Amino acid sequence: xxxxxxxxxxxxxTFTQDGKRIAVTVVxxxxxxxxxxxxxxxxxxxxxxxxxxxxxxxxxxxxxxxxGLTIQPRFLRExxxxxxxxxxxxxxxxxxxxxxxGDVVRVTGTSKGKGxxxxxxxxxxxGGPKTHxxxxxxxxxxxxxxTTTPGRVYKGKRMAGxxxxxxxxxxxxxxxxxxxxxNLLTLTGVVPGGRNGLLLIQKEN
Numbered sequence: 737x738x739x740x741x742x743x744x745x746x747x748x749x750t751f752t753q754d755g756k757r758i759a760v761t762v763v764x765x766x767x768x769x770x771x772x773x774x775x776x777x778x779x780x781x782x783x784x785x786x787x788x789x790x791x792x793x794x795x796x797x798x799x800x801x802x803x804g805l806t807i808q809p810r811f812l813r814e815x816x817x818x819x820x821x822x823x824x825x826x827x828x829x830x831x832x833x834x835x836x837x838g839d840v841v842r843v844t845g846t847s848k849g850k851g852x853x854x855x856x857x858x859x860x861x862x863g864g865p866k867t868h869x870x871x872x873x874x875x876x877x878x879x880x881x882x883t884t885t886p887g888r889v890y891k892g893k894r895m896a897g898x899x900x901x902x903x904x905x906x907x908x909x910x911x912x913x914x915x916x917x918x919n920l921l922t923l924t925g926v927v928p929g930g931r932n933g934l935l936l937i938q939k940e941n
Contacts, residue, residue: 832916849901
């Protein structure tokens, strides 16, 4: 396995052996359980269950029971592994079995939602002049139209709209510490999303 699911606990700081202070993010990573395996085209899709929920549906409970587990997972997600990966349904995957200190990883999560935002906040527009009668146009986007050709606004035009709450991947993070007993992982830098948000941590190829 080269990946595991986790949730973001928070950000803090630590010191390297040479006394350099670095920003780190603490992640609760695993344990995960294999609940389903699908094979296709030389690869295998592994469905993993992570975290625990207070309540669950009968359909999900039946699916988990079929895999021989008694857990009530909060998340069910799939990842792709190589065909020769020796995993079976019901296998428990812990963070200490996947990563070692110094591994370079990429983390995928859902960024914080900011709601409906204007172009200055969303796309870093500079805004209009603050004088010459433009007292109410400081944060306006300005003209968006074309001429007779094409006579419309191009798709993807940077305008005001909903900001955040998107799938974001941060690459090049490094594993600083691992606590297998508490299922904790410390990574350099920051990861997307807020506290308790679901994260996929994968080794960089």
